[in-house]
Amino acid sequence: MAKFMLLIHGDEARWDAMTPAEWAAHGAAHQAFNDAAGARVLGGEQLEASSTATTVRSGSDSQLITDGPFLETKEVLGGFYLIEAADLDEVLKLVDLLPEVHASHSGVEIRPVVTRG
Secondary structure, three states: OEEEEEEEEEEHHHHHOOOHHHHHHHHHHHHHHHHHHHHHEEEEEEOOOHHHOEEEEEOOOOEEEEEOOOOOOOEEEEEEEEEEEOOHHHHHHHHOOOHHHHOOOEEEEEEEOOOOO
16 A cells, blocks of 8 residues: 545635634534545544744755745645555545545545655
8 A cells, every 4th residue: 555645725715704603514524524535534633823834944044934835925834644555546536535636626646655675
């Protein structure tokens, strides 16, 4: 089995504007994903707002630390799952259950995890 990181990107302003009913539906969709994936989900969390992020890069003589995400973009990383699956086709079937795939302001990036040795 291979590991895949699912990176959930979206428009924070749209997430912030969601009503309690919309959040309930959103949460139910994520629960359906977790139920379908079962033990293949190795981890995952919703992330705090991008304004709480800190980016660390190499400066000329020391670390360069900045507040927030490094790039100024409309879409930000809002959460992630780490899953185990046989192949990308299996991942694509599961990802279709995530609400971010079907919303006009968000999406899910699928990245295979490097396995060495």
